[in-house]
Amino acid sequence: MHSEHLMNTYGRQPVTFAKGEGVWLTDTAGDRYLDALSGVAVNGLGHAHPKFVAALNAQIAKLIHVSNIYQIAEQSALADKLADLSGMDNVFFCNSGCEANEAAIKLARLYAHNKGIDHPEIIVMDQSFHGRTMATLSATGNRKVQAGFEPLVSGFVRVPFDDLDAVRAVASRNNHVVAILVEPVQGEGGIHIPADMKAYFQGLREICDANGWLLILDEVQSGIARTGTWFAFQHTGILPDVMTLAKGLGSGVPIGACVARGIAAETFTLGKHGSTFGGNPLATAAGLATLDIIAEEKLLENAEDTGNYIRQLFAQAFKDTPAVINVRNAGMMIGIELDRPCAELVKQALAAKLLINVTSERVVRLLPPLIMNKQEAEELVHRLAPLILNFIKASA
Ligand SMILES: *Cc1c(COP(=O)(O)O)cnc(C)c1O
Numbered sequence: 001m002h003s004e005h006l007m008n009t010y011g012r013q014p015v016t017f018a019k020g021e022g023v024w025l026t027d028t029a030g031d032r033y034l035d036a037l038s039g040v041a042v043n044g045l046g047h048a049h050p051k052f053v054a055a056l057n058a059q060i061a062k063l064i065h066v067s068n069i070y071q072i073a074e075q076s077a078l079a080d081k082l083a084d085l086s087g088m089d090n091v092f093f094c095n096s097g098c099e100a101n102e103a104a105i106k107l108a109r110l111y112a113h114n115k116g117i118d119h120p121e122i123i124v125m126d127q128s129f130h131g132r133t134m135a136t137l138s139a140t141g142n143r144k145v146q147a148g149f150e151p152l153v154s155g156f157v158r159v160p161f162d163d164l165d166a167v168r169a170v171a172s173r174n175n176h177v178v179a180i181l182v183e184p185v186q187g188e189g190g191i192h193i194p195a196d197m198k199a200y201f202q203g204l205r206e207i208c209d210a211n212g213w214l215l216i217l218d219e220v221q222s223g224i225a226r227t228g229t230w231f232a233f234q235h236t237g238i239l240p241d242v243m244t245l246a247k248g249l250g251s252g253v254p255i256g257a258c259v260a261r262g263i264a265a266e267t268f269t270l271g272k273h274g275s276t277f278g279g280n281p282l283a284t285a286a287g288l289a290t291l292d293i294i295a296e297e298k299l300l301e302n303a304e305d306t307g308n309y310i311r312q313l314f315a316q317a318f319k320d321t322p323a324v325i326n327v328r329n330a331g332m333m334i335g336i337e338l339d340r341p342c343a344e345l346v347k348q349a350l351a352a353k354l355l356i357n358v359t360s361e362r363v364v365r366l367l368p369p370l371i372m373n374k375q376e377a378e379e380l381v382h383r384l385a386p387l388i389l390n391f392i393k394a395s396a
Pocket of ligand 1: 095096097098099101129130131132183187188218219220221222246247
């Protein structure tokens, strides 16, 4: 269902989906597809989850939107819930991942100005992705995202990911730095998991504490049970000062959140930030229902178990295939790294009625719904492994 009247910003696959159920999507011709991408880490509950549909229907019948000029019961309840699950203090709600990161960047700058630092800088990482607004594309570690949009927003210092010494070197020479912005697991960049996640984030925490910097974690993709804990930082034993959320939080209803702790939670004061839609009753009811269903259906455990199972099945399938460099996962963030560009696999998978993504040119990225069971996981591997093996043979 193509239109000439859409701006040409996406390379779209030639398929239109009419409905979904669980991990399956049905197109307008009636063909069923196995969804191993979840709308890019959004539909953690799969499609048309009955409890989620009922919760949204009930909310729509009551109230969709009121202004943040008023108290909003669902927003308050979701803030309490997020604070409880994360050990953080306060939440600002917005509508997307880039907006959550914009809020975090503004917060870090205000924190700096409050300390008398007039030209604050934020350390960001190579291969990172933080969004497409001017500040967040400037923070992003991918030239393709930035090219054509100069002048970029200044105030970012870039270092390699998973390299504590590089951060220490900046600390020793630069006294404008006020924060580090980092994804616990880099998603768009190609499913990069720190070699020792605990040591890396404990090291970053120590550097931040020693220098009075804020540790800001972009959990837009890794949060909301995706890696088998509510938030990926919960694998590391530390708490950030700021965490951003979006993708999985509303199961498809747009919502973002900037969650903060301690001094960072008190930095935004009256009038310093705002959003018309942010935290409206519909979006926050969707967030509450999402978190309730994840807990009720033990989806943290399922994300960890099924994610590991999928990695093991692929590792087995590719054990004699040197062109597959590595299969890695943090729960349901799964990457299969090849030794060659493999964007064509997306189209081939679509023809095999399977939805996947390729990022960073040669990493097959899988972000299955958190509800995926073992049998569906086997079906995923059964469809995808032969495609990858044939692709490697054909492109040798
Ligand atoms: C997707 C993503 C964003 C941007 O989110 P949008 O909702 O598209 O603005 C930011 N950070 C990370 C880590 C992401 O994966």
